[in-house]
Amino acid sequence: MDVIVIGGGIAGVATAYQLRAAGHRVCVIERHATVAQGATYGHSGAVLPTPLDIWFGPTFMPHRLGAKNGVIRKSGFNRAARGFVRRLAALQDPAAFSLQYSRLRPLIEASREAMGEIEARHTFDFEQASDLLYLVRGAAEWQLAGTALELLRQYDMPHQVLGAAQCAALEPSIPTTPEFAGGVQLSGERTANCPLFAKLLKQALDLQGGVTFQFGREVTALRFDNHHAAVELAPPLDAAPRSREVDVMRADAVVVAAGAGSLPLLERVGLPLPLHPLRLHTLVAPIAHEECAPHRAIVDAVKRITITRMNHRLRIAGAAVLQSASQTSKPLDPALSEEALALLGQATHDWIPGAAKISAALAWEGVKLLSPDGLPVVGNALHPRLFVNLGHGPAGWGLACGSAGLIAALISGTPSGLPPDTLAALRPERFRG
Structure with missing residues (x-):
């Protein structure tokens, strides 16, 4: 055909x-x-979603964490945008989240197999790296992640639940102060250069x-x-x-x-x-100090900010701005852009201080679609x-x-x-x- x-x-x-x-x-x-x-062009680098970073579920836009969830909401939502948020919020229920992830899971595994076949046939080098470390800031976030951890066990996804000291021992670029709740290592998951x-x-x-x-x-x-x-x-x-x-x-x-x-x-x-458009942001920054640079990808599990190393640069991606769809064709308010990029810079400072030269970073902004389910x-x-x-x-x-x-x-x-x-x-x- x-x-x-x-x-x-x-x-x-x-x-x-x-x-x-x-x-x-x-x-x-x-x-x-x-x-x-x-x-x-602006993708974070995470190859396949896991229960910890998929863009729905208990840790995605949790109401009780307010503005600290990594999604910037612009006031003045229209009816469609409010309905979209309500439908996504229904998936914060642990049972609804587990059911929806179970429907997606076969596609994730089919995608893993498809990528494996492509790589075996062509031996592409697209900056692949294994091992993701998901970090959780506080006890409330750790509690919200419980359903995701249960899904990791249910689907036999190799992982390790770590305390803060164990995270820092595994990835020395992570500071032990201020204190954070811990993290989860998924050594079988990968990052790579999507474009x-x-x-x-x-x-x-x-x-x-x-x-x-x-x-x-x-x-x-x-x-x-x-x-x-x-x-x-x-x-x-x-x-x-x-x-x-x-x-x-x-x-x-x-x-x-x-x-x-x-x-x-x-x-x-x-x-x-x-489907609703989200404005996502990415910073690509040169490594400032090699001794501070991470050796594996780091994901802020609740803020959905991913930090991946690609040769001598770091890609920091996330900071979604949620607006009414009618605003997507217009330039983003500079104040919102500044707020989004500040979120990425702050995550870099929090998790890998001194690693990235943010002042020399190249910024990207683009629109990605998210469905209400x-x-x-x-x-x-x-x-x-x-x-x-x-x-x-x-x-x-x-x-x-x-x-x-x-x-x-x-x-x-x-x-x-x-x-x-x-x-x-x-x-x-x-x-x-």
Whole structure:
């Protein structure tokens, strides 16, 4: 089949890879000049989500910890934003959290397997590193993390629960004062460079053939009939005035994997999705003092701030700003940007003082989608030729590889290997009714 994939981020490139592996011909359409220039560019580095850092559950935006939870809320929420927060808050209940994580778990394992197959075939070097250390500040946070710890035990995920002194012994960059509650080591989990991985996948596809990329083009509309799917493309910005006409590309199927840009496209064809945009922030800072630099990734488990080392630099990511969706297209208030970047700088000072040269850091801000039930949106929707792969959230870009495998299986008409309750929980049309 001929398949059009809209979006050149990690979800779109991974989808193209899995579709080509299944024997399909693919065209990827991306509005930027190359792959991994949008939300993928600023990813924290955590490859797969764990019960401790997934963006829902008891430790995500807990009300009793107030502003200390790492998510900045702008006042003036509209009705949709308030409803989104309420739905996510329902997953703070331990039973609801455990059930929702159990639905996601098969996709996490499928993603782990998919990434393993890619690495075995191509021997990519994308700055992979094992061992994550999740740190917890106080007794109240430690109590909130109890359900996540139970899930680690339930799913036999290798881990060690550590006291503060043990954390400092394991990672000498962590100060023992002021006191903190402790942490959890997951030696089997990994971090890596997400945009580099996407670029390496693109290079592999270029060498293999069967996948083309159209850069600097923006999809303005989707069309479907009984026999074909089609996309309308805005003319290139550098096109001559007489030739600035809408182009139409036809295929057997279309996969929408364009992150926040997917929402208006899908809404125009009758599929409004209640996914909410979060403005995430990243600082990439040179290492100031080698003796202070961490040897493993550190995650502030409640603030959802991840600190990863990549060669001679540190990537500090998190500090989400939660606004009404209508504000996403406008520049962020400088005061909110300053507050978000201050959160990242403070986390660096708290956990690895002296390690990062924050004054020389490069700042990034981008929009990532989060669903009100915490799960990505993956599958067939509305029309037999329309497929969706988005909403993987800020924690775990490796999910895109497993989701891409599911899309390839659905388009090919082959079994995905995922259980029915997981497939139902991911369906784009689950929000209807």
